Amino acid sequence: MSEKINIPDHYRRWEADIKIGKKDDHVTIGYWRDGCKGCGICVDVCPKKVWEIIEAKDKWNGQVVQVTDASKCIKCMLCEIHCPDFCIKIY
Amino acid sequence: MKKSVRFYSGAELVAIAAVDAGCRFFGGYPITPSSEIAETMSLMLPKVGGTYIQMEDEIAAMGSIIGASLAGEKVLTATSGPGFSLKQENIGYAYMAEVPCVICNVMRGGPSTGLPTALAQADIMQAKWGTHGDHPVIALTPAYLEEIYELTIKAFNFAEIYRMPIMLLLDEVIAHLSAAIELPDKERLVIKNRRRPTVPPEKYYPYDTAYGDVPPMANFFEGYRFHVTGLSHDKTGFPTTDPEIVQADQERHLRKVNSKKSEIVDYEYYKMKDADIVIFAYGSTARAARVAVDNARSLGINVGMMRLRVIWPLPDAEILKLCSKSKAIIIPEMNMGQLSEVIERYAADRTKIMRINHVGGVPIHPTDILNVIKEAL
């Protein structure tokens, strides 16, 4: 893909080759753990169950999220758009 | 240069002086007896490329002028008692956010709707303590038509110099009085403008005390992209609850005016040289007092007058001097003694304070004052 990936270094990253419909594609998911408040909205809105909640003792409500399997992502952008805390970047 | 002599009312003079001072935005809401100021502004401002807007209430009027001031305009609103009350929360905002603006209050009797068309000096204390919290205050009280022009210009200059709301307090009679007035030469007016930042945006802080107690002020849309809030804030303009910063900031606000008192206080002595009885007055009651002084003098009584052109802040040193050297201080007011109460504290027991308080809407007559002068003998 020609698009420039602009994910800051302090973000976690997951990458996978994916298929959107019949087209081959590649996804890079960036996630800012420090900013994440563990609200779970990304988990809820993702149609492909890419995200999951995990325990995080250092967080106010005891949880954050992580990507389970980036290869399931269809780049619908729903998680990025609905994260209230600017923590997700999908390329 | 051709001098313009014609009949002006006090209200018109406020508007004309405002425009001459560079005011280009007026937000108001009609209320007797201040509406003539709004009417004149609605006529004049579009001619000079400015903007007049009648808002939905005085709260909105006050908000609109703060917005326009932040965008870079010199701004005015005019109102009267009840409207002055409504404006108070946003006046406090302008103190907190340090936004220059002028609020003209043509005073009427209160509380509540009170005496809408009658003379009063009812808002002397509201001008000082109307909004919640501590803040500096500058309030001007013209007594003559020429003085309305002069002090309106001064009010705008103060607003710009000190980055704060300035109160212009008019008595109803003065606002409605008309007389042939010669306006001063416009070229000779001294007009002040807010101090502008000299640093590039990345080095700019809206409340940077490195430049003194009155920080330079950028306008919106000039590349500075700063934040303004009514919450206690630090030099960056963003909220803080740090007790030291909040304390220092409040102290600075008060210092803006307190440290410049000698440049702000403004009063006039009349036949004071050998006076041992002093009339202490402001606004329209000073006009009656002046006549009373003349009449008493013709009876051989040594009486004089000290008249405040700026009522807040008070000229402390002069008042203290007055208290220690005069036999009596007579304070005529069209309220129940709002200023007298303050002066009584200055006097302690050193002199006698004699009050004349009219709140029925009827002006204080020179004879009313003369009678008290005789009592003081």
Next chain:
Amino acid sequence: MAFEYEKYLRMDKIPHLWCPGCGIGVVLKAMLRAVENMGWNKDDVAFVSGIGCTSRAPGYIDCNTLHTTHGRALAFATGIKLARPAKHVVIFSGDGDATAIGGNHFIHACRRNINMTLVVVNNNTYGMTGGQHSPTTPIGYKTSTTVYGNIDPTFDICMLARGAGASYVARATVNKGKQLEKYITKGFEHNGFSVIVATANCHTQFGRKNKMGDPISARKWIADREIPLEKAREMKAEELKDRVITGEFITEEPEKTRWDNYNHPVHEYTEAYQTIRDKAQEKK
């Protein structure tokens, strides 16, 4: 491709102070994407707000930002816009801010039709002060001041805006960030006063008292009640009780044939005021 919110944010202020999952962040993001869609220069935009959780948003945006007094944002904004008509003025307000204490300013801003955009985050409550009932709290719901259930009838903010003369009015929910972005963009493009209502979750204050104390169930509560305008048009009034009607209520081109559009504004205010200046200067 990911959106670079950093371009429009004061990153040193992020993470923001809103609760985990609060709907306001979703609306703020939609608004920033709309700014990008417009290609506006950041120096030319002012964001103005009142007081409330919602009203904290401008502090995070790297533009000219003004956090005013409760309910009065539109009054301040009106002064800014009239003083600088060529600049862009956007107001961000809560339901209480915009329609309770600021209700008077709201209807009059709509009536004047000044070219500004108001985004109202309607979370059906006073979030910041602890979840008291607001003019949009549905009947029967519990809040900290309606512990026996709310009896106060509600405003429909879109209908209110439309009746008062706003010339672009739309509503979307926080479940549909893209739709929000589209409507806010259209509001920005529109030459006149535009109102976009974002129905949002305040699970912390409102949700907690109504068995939806987490963001997911509070967002679901909104989703379950959503009805698109096209569908609503075919429904009976009683079926629409307590529903969230989404869509465009008044657009750039109102259906002139519909009787209830007779109130549509005749001009944009700052343009009209310029004609006043022209007249005044002719006479000089």
